[in-house]
Amino acid sequence: MLKYQLIANDIEKYIVTHELQQGDKLPVLETLMSQFAVSKSTIIKSLDLLERKGIVYQVRGSGIFVRRHRRKGYISLLSNQGFKKDLEEFQLASEVLMLDTIKPSEEAALNLNIEQEEDVFYLKRIRYINGQTLCLEESYYRKTIIPYLNTEIAADSVFKFISEALGLKVGFSDMYLQVGKLNKTEAAHLGLKQDDPALRVETVFHLTNGQPFDFSKITYNYMQSQFFIQANNYYG
Amino acid sequence: MLKYQLIANDIEKYIVTHELQQGDKLPVLETLMSQFAVSKSTIIKSLDLLERKGIVYQVRGSGIFVRRHRRKGYISLLSNQGFKKDLEEFQLASEVLMLDTIKPSEEAALNLNIEQEEDVFYLKRIRYINGQTLCLEESYYRKTIIPYLNTEIAADSVFKFISEALGLKVGFSDMYLQVGKLNKTEAAHLGLKQDDPALRVETVFHLTNGQPFDFSKITYNYMQSQFFIQANNYYG
DNA sequence: GAGTGGTCTAGACCACGAA
C-alpha cells in the first residue's frame, strides 16, 4: 500500500477513535510532515484523498478540519455498492431469487456496451436492512470479466468477491435515479402496495481500466430509503 | 487563475469541441507537458481535477481516456445548485412564492448550526424546467453571510449572486435524500395529486471555510426527476 | 507580520499494461 494511503488511513482512524467532530482542527502540515516523516506533497496528497472521501476540509491560511455530518440512519449512496464498507452500522442480508447465465436484454447490452450474444450472469435478489426489505435488485455481470458466481457469493457480497477473490478493482460508476410508482410484482416483493412510491437507481459499474462489468437496476423500498451524499465543489 | 485549472479547462474544452467520446484516448503525459510547458506534477494535477469532475479516467500503463455517459435528459444531482453551470441544455425558471427575513425554525437552526435568534432569509419558490414544474424549494440563508437578497435575484440564481456579486466560494455540501408521498399543498404547487411519489432532498451548503450558509429543502416533481450521479471509487 | 495551506518545479524511481 502506498504511503499517502497509509497516512490517510491513520488520520481517518485517529479521527474516529478520538471521536473528533465537525470543525475540530487537525495538527498543522509541518507537524504531520515530521510525525509521519514524509515530504509536504505526500501529506497534502493524503489530505486531498480524505477531502474527496468527505472526511476533512482544508482552509488555506487557517488549518485542516474534520468534516462529519450529524444525521444517523442514512445510507451513503456512493458507498452503497462496491464502494466503502461502512455499512456495518446496518444489518444487511440478501435473498437470491435467481442466478443464471443468459444473453443480456437489449437494455443491459447497451449499458454494458457489449453485443447481445455475449454471456452474462443475471442475478435477481431482495436485500434486507435491519430485517426490513430494502430493495429489489437485478444485476447483469459480464462473464468474460466475472467468470464465476454462485448463490453463496450472491447472498453475501458480489463486490467483495470481485475485489478479494478475483483481484479486480472497481474504478467509477454512472448512476441514474428516477422516482416512480411500484408495479404489482415489485410491491409484492417489497411488501408494499401497488402505486406506492419507488426510487429506481440504474448503475453502470466500470473497472479502473474503464471496462463496464456490471449493470444493475435497483428498486428501493421508500420506507427504508434514506440516502446521504457528500458533495465537493470542484467547479469553482 | 491557477495553471492546473487553466490547463484542465483547456483540456475539457478540447474534449467538448472535438466531440470526443467515452474511451477516446488523450495525448500522453509527456506530450501534454511540453504542449503546456509545465512540469509533470502540474499536468497530473489538472488530470486529477478532471477525473474528480468525471470527465476523464486515467489508467496506469495505458493512457488517459475520456469519460462521457450517453444518456440525455438527466440532471446532475451534484451540479444542481451552486455547483457547475451546464444546465444550459435545460430551460430553467423560478417563481418566487415568498422572500422574507425571519427567525429560523428549530430544524433550520440545527442544520445551519446557529441560534434560533439569528436572522435568516427564508425563500420559497417553484422551479420550472422546460415549462414543467420541477420542484418546490424552501431555503434558509444566514443573513450574517448573505446580507442582501431580492426577488429578482431569487428568480434568477441565488448561487450565481453569492459567488459573483458577494465573492463567496461554495466548498462542500451534505445532501439527504428521501422518497415519500406528496401532501395536498405540495401537490397543488407541483400540479400533481396528493399521495403521488415525491423525492425530497435536504441540503446543507458550506463555504470553503466550512461555514454552513444555506439549508434547503426541495420536493421534486417525480415526472421530471431524472438524476445523474458520477461516482469515483476512492475506497480501494 | 506570523502562521498556515497551496502551487509549481526537476528529477529519481516505481508499477502497471500491452505486445
Add this chain to the structure above:
DNA sequence: TCGTGGTCTAGACCACTCC
C-alpha cells in the same frame, strides 16, 4: 521490454487568515 502513468522528494515561492 518498453511505453505510460503514479509516487515521492526538497525546496522556492505564493495566497489566504487572523491577530
